[in-house]
Structure formats: structure tokens, C-alpha cells
Amino acid sequence: MMMKPHYLAVAIGLLLSSTAQGADTSASAIEARFDLLEKRLQLAENRAATAEARASEAEQQVKKLETRTASNEQQTRQVAKRAEVTQQQTAEVAKKTETLASNNSNDNSGFKFSGYARSGVIMNNSGTSTESGPYVTPAGQTGGAVGRLGNENNTYVELNLEHKQTMASGATSRYKVMLADGQRNYNDWTGTTSALNIRQAFVELGSLPTFTGPWKDSTLWAGKRFDRDNFDIHWLDSDVIFLAGTGGGIYDVKWGDNLKSNFSLYGRNFDDLTNKQNNDTLIENYIVTANNFAGPFQWMVSGLRAKNNQERENSGTLRNSNAADSGYHTMLAYHGDSFYGLREGTSKTALLYGHGLGAEVKSLGSDGYLISEASTLRLATYGMTPLSKDWSIAPAVLAQQSKDRYISGDDYKWVTLNTRLIQKITDNFELAYEGSYQYMDLDPQGFSNNNKVKGGFYKLTFAPTFKVGDISNMLSRPEIRFFASYMDWNKNLDSYSSSDSFGTDGFTAGGQWNFGIQMETWF
Template sequence: MMIKPRYLAVAIGLILSNAAVGAESSPLDIEARLNAMEKRLQLAENRAAKAEARASEAEKQVKQLETRTANNEIQTREVARTAEKTQQQAANVAQRTETLANNEKSTSHGDDGFKFSGYARSGIIMNDSGASTESGPYVTPAGQTGGAVGRLGNENNTYVEVNLEHRQTMASGATSRYKVMLADGQRSYNDWTGATSELNVRQAFVELGSLPTFTGAFKDTTLWAGKRFDRDNFDIHWLDSDIIFLSGTGGGIYDVKWGDNLKSNFSLYGRNFDDLKDDNNNDTRIENYIVTANNFAGPMQWMLSGLRGKNNQQRENDAIQGRSNAAETGFHTMLAYHGDSFYGLREGTSKTALLYGHGLGAEVKALGSDGRLTADANTLRLATYGITPLSKDWSIAPAILAQQSKDRYISGDDYKWVTLNARLIQKITDNFELAYEGSYQYMNLDPRGYNSYNKVSGGFYKLTFAPTFKVGDISDMLSRPEIRFFASYMDWSKDLDNYSSSDAFGTDGFTAGGQWNFGIQMETWF
């Protein structure tokens, strides 16, 4: 029997093992054992071969998986690059679309496009006899120098302002604004008042803002030119009196920023006084120019203006006491505080201003509007008002306006007056309130015979009760529109009837001793 070499070592081991056990084993037993061992070894070899085949197959599959994974990573990177390109292309398309939209249709911006706004008041007023009566915020003798009294239940005119605007924002970010205002005032109750109409274009101007080439202090400034009311005028609504009213035709720049909390406005306004007659009875046009620097530091405002009306000194003011010539130059200044509380005491708002003017600047409210002021004229004015809620159903708005003006039209004249006013609002429902207003004005006027006016002194008071309907926020004293029914009682010192034969006091049916006025009025703004 031939023993395979690879089993020789095993056979020798078995022989030696059997020899150690005993010599009783025969060669046949050894051969049988060898054959059995060979079978076991073959089985083991087959299992090993199969295991090697499976391992080889697994290795092959791993390599295939690695190949597919690598291919997937390459495809993923390619997809990512493609997506990135697609996003960039989409962004470029969006940018081009936005640019085209900005160039072709500026109304895509929130404030762009056309805007219509306005103000109006209109009503009827009569006395307790059902007849016409005198009225108006400037009805007293002090009204000729700006002494306003409470307006509630004291107006009989129709006044309308209509504003049309167009705003546009360019692709560069620059803005433009065009505005025109039409206004008309009328005292007739008729529906057709063309013969007495005062229709007028009060404003027509253009603004250019946020010019991208403007940098530093001029970044985000606004240039303007045309006919306009100054942007930063402000008033006491309850008196129908501006605290400062600067207007005319000219140009300027708003919001020159010197720091985070400091900015200035600069402007040049032109106005016209009445023409003068020369020796040949020819008209000489007198133009008044106003240069203004309006400076703001937080809630503080300081305004400084210079005025010049060449040849206006040729104007003469006649009076019983003599004659005075008008001024050719002047200056004006105002220091104001714009509060965000009720004088620091409680919630609300308040504004206070101290104004001084000399020469042509002595008309401190409607700056540059009075050409008869003398070169020595001096005027000092204090104006203040506030608004605050007293409770959820009550609100109050007090105001003080006081002025002294000397050498105003005639050397030695003196006009002193002070107005105290308060409006109180009581909420009844969300659409109905009761309005109460009280005014008192004291005046001491010595015109020195100018325009045949007489020296007078005394007091005036007015009380008004006005049930009011409105659709806006009833707790907001300045929300409009509203419709008022009113009853007003006014009286004044008898001496005031003698101030002038051409003013309201002392006329037939309107003398000291008490006057009742009744009426209805609407007021709106938007």
C-alpha cells in the first residue's frame, strides 16, 4: 500500500503512538485508521477550499462595492457642482429681474408711486338769534399780531387742502418726490363760490434723496427746490396757530449729519412784500430773502435765520404819533424742545419753543411774511403745549401762547398778550366723545395810533361744549375725521370794543356782554 507523502508524517505519528500503547495492533488496523484519517483530511480540505472560495467571492464583492462607492462619490460631487451652478444662475436671473423691475416700475417699493392726502374743515355757525356772527381763532384785537384763541366752536369757514405726490426709488437707491398742494378758503355757505374763491397752488416742489455719490455728512441727505412749506414746521392745533411757519419759494438741503445725534437743514426762501410806488407812481417789487440754518440735537432744535428785503426801508408806516420807516434787514432765532412725554411728568407728548426776532424777523411765527416791521422792532414769544391721557376715558391738552412786541410798526408801540387754552376729551363710546374747551386771553395793546388803532387792555374768554362723532381711535385726540355739534359762549372786556372800527369787536350785534354761538363742523386729515 502506498501512503501519500503528505500523510506520511501523520502515519509515522500514529505508528509511534500505537507502539507506545501496545504491540497487539496489526498492520490492517493501522491501514484502516490511516484511511479514516485521510477521509477526514479530505473533508477538511474540501471545507477549507470552499471557505477560500467564499472569501475570494466576498473580496470580489467588496472590491465591486468600493468601485461603485467611488463612482457614487464622483457622481455626488458632480451633482453638487451642477446644483451650485444652477443656484448661481438662478440668483443672476433674480438680480437681473429685480434690476429691470426697479428700472421699469418703481412702485415695487412700499413708499413709491402716487399718493393722495389732504386736510379739510367746513361748518356752519350762528348766534342765539339764528343770525350770522363773528368768529375765528384770531377774532380778538390781539389776533392782528398773532394772538390766537381756542378754535373749537369758533370757526365758520370752509378750508380745503389737496395734496398729490409721486415718489420713486431708483435701482441705485436714490429717491425722488414731487408734491403739489391746492388750497382754497371760503366763508360763503353757497354751493357755488367761484366768484369769491381763493383757490391757490400753495406748494409745488421736488426732492432728491439718498444720492449714492453723496458721502460723509451728506450721505442720505435730501435736496429740494420749488415752492413749499418747510418740512419741520410745527403748530398748536387747538389754537390753529403755528409755532413756526417757514414757507416760500427757494431750495435747500435736509439732514446734513454731523454725528449720530446732530444734524442740520439749510435753506433759502424767497417771499414778496407789497409793491411800493416810486416818485413816478411806478411799482417797485420788494422781494424778501430768508437764509435759515435749522439744527437738531436729539429733542432740541435751534433755528437761526437772516432776512433781507432790499429797498423795503422806503416803506412808510403812518400813525397819529408820527411816521416810521420799515426795515430792510432782520434776524430770527428759535430754541425748541420736542418731548416724548408730558413735560417729563407722565405719558404723552409736549413741545416748547422760545422765539425772538428783530427787524424783519420780528414776525416770529410766519417768518418773513410782514413787510411793515420797523428796523427797531423786537418780538419775544413763548409757545408750549402738551397732550396726555388722564385715564382710559379722559384726555387733556393744555397750551400757552404769549408774546410781547415793541417798536413793531411805530416807534414806541407795544403789543402784549397771553393766551391760556385747554381742550378736554371724554370718551363715551368707541364712536362718541364729549369735547370741552376753555380759553382765556389777556391783552395790553398800545399801537400808538397806527392804522387808527386805539390803546386798549382787558381780557377775553371762551367756553365750548362739543358732542363729537368719529370713526378712528377715540382715545387719540388727533385722530380724524370727526363731526362736531357745538355750543360756545364768549365774553370780553368792554374796553376791547374800542380798539378799531374795522375789527370784529364792537360791531353791530357783537359787543361785550356775552355771545352764544351754535353750529356743526367737520374736520378731517389723512
């Protein structure tokens, strides 16, 4: 058997070591030692081989462990990636759920009932009936309103029923119908004098998922309605702009973060007429409108068309071959979130111009007697602000000039100044004060047998008022008010018309007192 070199060296070293120590040097002893040494060497070699085998096996196990570790790391990365995707999907589902919940919350899906009403009794200082109304002056025939507080004797009611729903896709729908009635009869049963009417009946479709780009959040509508973006001066009971009729359109076409447009087509009708074929018909007036909003600014542009309008009767006695069959209208408005930039509150200002059929600048498209040359310019502005913890004020200005309105050469000029003050007494009781002044210079050129007049009108009202809502909010309702109003005007205004209020029996210049009680509510 051959020994490996390093084992031989060990053996020789042991032998020499034994010799050096004086061990037994006989041949038999040496041979015995060599046998013992050989056995020890064989045992060491076996142990070394076993160690090498174990080392090789350990190395293979390490390689296997490294392979498993790499595989586990890859699987861990895949699991982490799947977890990230799952987390993202969960977030998207949560966002959609939140959006649907928000839509349901904001849209109040289901039925909704809302309304407006005012009703009261009014009398003069003799305890008899009297004339009243925001349009009581001669200028009222062309929209010249005066203060309404303590100056209304009618019952007017609006009842609104709506149904809203949000679909699983996020799309929404809204149906609304408005029932309205207005009259001056004080009786409990007024069927014979009722003016009951369906004023609105329309459907809106919004948030349609197939609409993208600027149309994404737009709302389609069709039916009979008041335009959504009409606004008014409540203290005068006068709209700044009132667009209404039957038609269709789209709201909120968004061109940018602060730029959007509304587009609509409304149809209206003028009075009956008998045409050349002796067939009763209606003149149809169509109004196409683009209403544009840029932040607080609003620019509205409308075109009007009423074919054959010149064939209808004008002023009740004459056919006017010059009656307008088209026209245009525009309005520039500013909707402020402060009181004219001076203090907290709100304010709105609008400048309106119309020509031809557009010369009725407030109730757009409602006046078929306008002639082709008619032009009207109107300014409207009002605001509200608290003066202190217990006082609030709401001033308003409404002014208009309309030329060549019904007859070439006519001229209607008027301006109304109005202010309402509210003084809080308790959380449920306030004192309301209102002052109005209107100057008018009217030259109708004989239209409808009216006469040229000019002069001023004023009204002062004191109204103790009870409320249950926020007493500091000038527009919170309901409220019940008692009132006393004094009004007077220049005497020559009594001669403007034989069919208006001024100059009638018991209602002439020289001072008039009116007293009464009224409720007003909206919700």
C-alpha cells in the same frame, strides 16, 4: 549559481536537520536533496522579488495617492474660498434687494392723494350771523390766537397730489402740488368769492448715490412750499413756526448719529409800491435759514433781507423811512416724547426771538410793516396725555411781547391759556370741552388808527363729536361735531379798532353765544 548567504544558511540547516534525523546519507540522495532545496530556494527568491516589486509598486501608488490627496485638498480649499466669496456676494445682493424693497415700501412709489378740510355753519343765539375765528380778539392782529373749537365759520380745503419714485440706483424723487381754497360763503357755488390758490409746488431728490459723508442721506428740494419741519398748536390753529415761500434747500445733512442740519433760501414778496421812477414793483424779502437738530432739541437761525423796504407804504397812509430792510430770527425748541416728563404722551416747547424783519416770529418774513427797532419774544408750549381710559387732556400756552413793532414806543403784550378735554362715551362718540382765556395789553401808539386797550377774553365750548377712527387718539380724524360756545371780554376791548370784530354791531362785550355744526378731516 551563487546562493545568497541567508539562503545558504537555510540549506545547511536543512541538510544538518536531515542528517540528524537519520535520513539517507548517500551521495545521490544528498545531491537530490540539494537540487530540491535549490529549487525551493529559487522559488522563495522569486516570491521575494515579486513581493519587493509589489511593495515598490504599492509605495509608488501611495505616493501618487498622497499627491492626489494634496491636490484635492488644495482644490477643496479653492472651492471653499470661491463658495465663501459667492455667499458674500449673494448676501450683498440680498441686502441691496431688501433695501430697494424697503425704499419702495417706505416711499410708496407712485401717486398719492392727501388732504385737509374743515367746513361748517355757525350762528348766534338769535339765529343770525356772528363773528368768530381763532384770531377774533384785538391781540389776533399780532398772532394772539384763542381756542378754535366752536369758533370757526369758514370752509378751508387743501388738496395734495404727490408722485414718488425710486430709481434702480436707490435714488428717490418726490413731486408735490397743493391746491387750497378758503372762504366764508355758505353757497354751493362760490366762484366769485373763491380764494383758490396753488400753495405748494416743489420737487425733492433724495438718497443720491454720489452723495457721501454727511450729505449721504440728504434731500435736495426746490420750488414753492411749506418748510418740512414747521409745527403748530392745533387747538389754537396757530403755527409755532411757519416758514414758507419759494426757494430751495437741503434737508438732513448728518454730522453725527443725533446731529443734523437743514439749510434753505426762501423768497417772499411784500405789497406793491410806486418807486421814485413811478414804476410798479415788488419788495422781495429773502430768508436764509439753518435749522439744526440734536436729538429732541431744535435750534433754528434765520437772516432776512428786503432791500428798499423803507420805500413802501406803512399803515396805508404814511411812508415810513424807518421800515426794516433786514432782520434776524432764532428759535430754540424741545420736542418731547412724553407729557413734560411727567407721564405718557407728547409735548413741545419753543422760545422764539426776532429783530427787525425777523420780529414776526411765527410767519417768518411775512410782515413788511415792521420797523428796524422791532423786537419780539414769544413762548409756545403744548402737550397731550391720557388721564384715564376714557379721558384725555391737551393744555397749551402761547405768550408774546412785541415792542417798537410798527412805531417807536409801541408795545403789544398778550398771553393765551387753552385746554381741551376729551371724554370717551362710546367707540364712535365723545364729548369735547374747551376753555380759553387771553389777557392782552396793547399800546399801538396810533398805528393804523388803533387805540390803547387792555383786558381779558374767555371762551367756553361744549362739542358732542362723532368719529370713526381711534376714539382715544385726540388727533384722529375725520370727525363731525356739534357745538355751543359762550364768550365774553372786557368792554374797553371794543374800542381797540374800528375795523376788527370786537365792537361791531351785535358783537360787543356782555356775553355771546354761538352754535353750529362742523366737520374736520385730514388724511
